[in-house]
Amino acid sequence: MADPGEKDSAESMLAETEKKITDAFDIFDHESNKTVDVREIGTIVRSLGCCPSEGELHDMLAEIEEEEPTGYIRFEKFLPMMTNILMERRYKPAPEDQLLRAFEVLDQDKKGSLTQEEISKYVSEEGEPFTQEELDEFLTAAVDPDRGVVLYKDYVSLMAVEDT
Incomplete structure (x- = not known):
């Protein structure tokens, strides 16, 4: 059985990660309607310490963009994708x-x-x-x-x- 302390630690890390993502997203959510301009996503992702290439960023956008592109990305689609990226430590900057x-x-x-x-x-x-x-x-x-x-x-x- 897993140590209950480990579970709390993982949950608090997840909560912390989600808060970081939410705070970064909110800075660019100028209308306060839980959407940001698609062109801001690269800046948000990089502000969170990730350094994807333009190709990787394009793939990320393809994953979360609406069926009919609106030019905006919704928070509810961005959060789970970005949480996975941060938790998996993908796109880390070079040492x-x-x-x-x-x-x-x-x-x-x-x-x-x-x-x-x-x-x-x-x-x-x-x-x-x-x-x-x-x-x-x-x-x-x-x-x-x-x-x-x-x-x-x-x-x-x-x-x-x-x-x-």
Whole structure:
């Protein structure tokens, strides 16, 4: 028989997870009618510490969108899907050492930084391309204002999320 304390712990973790999801959803529920604009889902998911690719996000939306797309996602469909994702710890961000290694591969001259041009080239030509908006947002956050380059060791430590 399971330890009753374990059951309470699992239930409280579930309740905590559902509260986190509800709070994040409510921030974007501008009409307070338990719906959010479909374009906000990526932001909500990422605010909860998940980093799905655009393809994975698209699959998530397909799972919870109405039969006839309305442009809105209902909370009652979002909550169970997002709860499962968080409880299964899916789409966790990459750990700091993995992020650092990825930047080091791109930094072929081993100078400890990448220029804005290098970053722009890599994120528009490799893998899943960034949109211009994503690129601008990244550069705004990552570029060292004094030197005009991305000092990626500093940036990686800001980006990395400690696994709790």
